[in-house]
Amino acid sequence: MAEYLSPGVYVEEFESGAQPLEGASTSTAGFIGLAQRGAVEGLPQLVTSIAEFQRVFGSYLSENAFGSYRFLAYAVDQFFTNGGSRCYVMRVAPSDAKPASNTTPESAVLAFTAKNPGAWGNQIRIGIVPSSKAKTQIYEVLGTPGESKRYRVKNNAGFNPGDVVAFDDGTGKQYNRILSSQDNLIELESPLAGEADVVDNQLLPSKVLTTSEFTIHIFSGDEIETFEKLSLNVSAANHVDKILARSGIVTAQDLSQGTAGEAIAPFTVISGLPEESGKYDVIFGGGSDGSLANLSAGDFMGEDRGPGKRTGIQAFIDNDVVSIMAVPGVTDPNVQLALVAHCENLGSRFAILDIPREKTKVADVMTHRNIFDSSYCAMYNPWLQVFDPLDKRNIFIPPSGTVAGIYSRSDQTRGVQKAPANEVLRGVVGLEVQYNKGEQDILNPAGVNLIRHFTGQGTRVWGARTCSSNGLWKYVNVRRLFIFLEESIKNGTNWVVFEPNNDQLWARVQRTIDAFLTRVWRDGALLGNSASEAFYINIGRETMTQDDIDNGRLVCVIGVAPVKPAEFVIFRITQKTGSE
Template sequence: MAEYLSPGVYVEEFESGAKPLEGVSTSTAGFIGLAARGPVAGLPVLITNPADFGRVFGSYLSENAFGTYRYLAYAVNQFFANGGSRCYVMRVAPEDAKAAQSGDDQAVLSVSAKNPGAWGNQIRLTAAPSSKAKTPIYEALDGKRYRVKNASGFYPGDVVLFTDGSSEQYGTVVSVHDGVIELSEALSGEVVDTNLVPAKVLQTSEFTLQVAYGNEVEVYEKASLNPESPNYIEKLIGKSSLIDLTVQSQAAGAEAPFARIAANGASFALSGGSDGSAASLSAADFIGVDEGPGQRTGIQSFIDNDVVSIMAIPGVTDPNVQLSLVAHCETLGSRFAILDLPREATKVQDVLAHRELFDSSYCALYNPWLQVFDPLDKRNIFIPPSGTIAGIYSRSDTTRGVQKAPANETLRGVVGLDVQYNNGEQDILNPAGVNLIRAFTGQGIRVWGARTCSSNTLWKYINVRRLFIFLEGSIKNGSNWVVFEPNTEQLWARVQRTIDAFLTRVWRDGALAGSSPSEAFYINIGRSTMTQDDIDNGRLICEIGVAPVKPAEFVIFRITQKTGSE
């Protein structure tokens, strides 16, 4: 309670009404797969267009080298072509992939590519001498101490060069205080120069490092080998997206590192990078490992991401990987998995055999594979449908809303199908929860199914599950303000008003069935949902029921003959 200690008028603000709930995004996709370059651990990378993907993860992979593991780039491209706006990508690399490195083990700088892959063999580095500070010496004091005109920019540990125009002397700064610099070794000869334009100067010895990969160039000016310097090279390179760098031991003497860099001056290239082989890949590489925040790989890396709502691993149909992805989606409860079938699974019995592996409302299966143009080989190829379907999910959410089943939608950039299924075959596959992609005369190629892989008929439609993901995520994210509030009738009323306003808006958008809000949903909170024991143990329980709209999957027109007497 506020304290009032002196007479006067006090104005206070307080909150009593509902707090608006904002709907969470349902159109952000997450992809996992092989790429030419890019990080293999840590947080997934946000990609907003195909050019972004190319800059971070490189171009398309060769079919000869990686076979069915190479479809990540194609899936991301199809995602954006079909209406996707943003996605997160995590790269997987074969176990035998290697990062390119600098060749000389005795070099001052040990350099390696930021991540594994043959791409690193194209990185070139150029080191050129430079200086961040220089000054004339005004007075030689006792020992190795020198009073200078300007000591700014000199730090203990800096390698310095003294030149009088004809000779050079190297040393190391021991201390800097009140315009006096103490060196590790005394300078020989006459070092004082008080002329207006000095010929003798003491300067720090740094270098400018240029890192080039194709059209991507990073320049680090006035880099220092002194760990105490603000421009220490390891600190600067920490921002690089191309290389990692460490300074080797300086046992040869303080001034030796710079002297060796200056002597080597010319550029050098990294080498030894390898993309690895498809034979060394296993399900474990895609499932990933959880070594704590910032070190997770594969599917596990998406634990740290709370934005993604659609997940896919394009072309990877190993049951262990797909089941792990589904389990990931079920555990988090905030995302939906799009699964591919093996390309060779074209017969109905083969499709059903793969379908029987799953029973979850958090995933959907799509078949067959799609024919698209391959920019790498300049010909049409077949790719898995998951990337294209993820784009359609995103497009449908944006244009119609998450309540609309992502079906009867055209596929962009697709020129054909690997298999043409007929009505009889779909009569078998559709009830089993396999969503077919079919070509219709004059209507293009369309998604012709909207079912999950669940045996629970309450959750058989994709849009119902994804609507609940949307509602649950929105209510969860928008209700953090309730935590630790006094658990009283006033709080219950505010929570009810908040959720009522949100669900009413959702109903008006057409996501809930019913001619009125009371038919579309109900909210129970208070003594009807909580006991005194719940309240004593800090629990606030709110029961919400909603009536989701269901898709018109079977449209039936009953036609009869009208006689003249009727």
């Protein structure tokens, strides 16, 4: 409580009304699959366009090298083509994939390694050139000439203990190492030769003392990184290990002996060439994409190695933004079941599953469908024919990426309450299999959503069912609407935690949720002619016991009436007779 110690007028702010509650995003997708490059552990990478995907993860993969596991890039491309705006991507790589590294002689001093595994790293090129971060002139030799190692300079800024320096008198360079540098006084490791001639008080000096560093230029495709004025001095802020930690292309490890031994220019230590040579090129090799024989379901399922070290599906545990998940083209039941379990455990996302390409007959499709029973996933078939920019021909790809884009598009244009069906597929020129109405009569009740072609109407998603046997959750939009409501309420009521659990708080919580659900009802997501018919909110003594209150629990019971799609449109027509 505020203290009032002197007479006066005090103005105070306090919150008493409902807190604004913002709806959670439902249109952000998460994809897992093989790519040319990219991190294989840690946090999934945000991608907002196919161009950005190609910068981070590389281009399309060839069928000969990657077979049926190559569809990540195509799925992301289709996601954006069909209306998606942002997604997170996690790369998977075979266990025998290796990062490229420098194989030329400088590797004994600086060990460069590509940031992540793959043959892409073999194309990395590094150029090293000499540079200097500071120079000054010597004003005075302190001590006995010929023996003293201490010098008064014009400005010692940038000269750090352990740095290699070069003294240039116009006829040649001699290298030394700094022992101490303070108050414009520099002490070197050994006296400079010809100390009587090192002093230069001219306005435009001809004799200068300079630090000796090197600059690294890193090239990978269209990417260029430049790190200037690096040092092999371990104690310096510009030590190569510290600065190259910011690189998105390579990692570096200094294997030199630090400040030990003879003072030699870092460029010469690395390359074996004098600084006058101007440039040294580093060549990479040894990078490998691995083999499909070493790729297993476990690589996609991932491992939980702790925060920042998770792989595969497990990497998305650290991501609380994604609401749609897919592993494009990977139809191994172990992987798909792991993805569904991930979505069920978190309760905040929905999985889109592909059916194996070879399973086109109704009986075969049903065999794969019967593996699953969950309201947190939906299954789509058949595969789609699209243009392949890599091979310059039409190929068939799994539908999950395209459908994820349709989910996102439908959410943004109509809302999550609209079933993501009867929507046109963009960028799709054909279907691998054209199912008829009789076949869909069997597959639709079982929860297999077909993609069909209709004359004059293009190719459309023609189903909106989950893989659940529970009739309450058989529609995709109902489950995703509840995910939206639950996440919105959870995210928008964090302010309630640790507040006094009393009538005033209960009233504020009720007003907050009531305002949010009223807006959702007006947007057409809930049934009813009035808000009271669409939802109810119970909070207070009728939902909490004294034991709940004593143990710090606030219990709020909410009931909503979701809208459901008009899946079967029935017009009953009869003949009107003259006597009627």
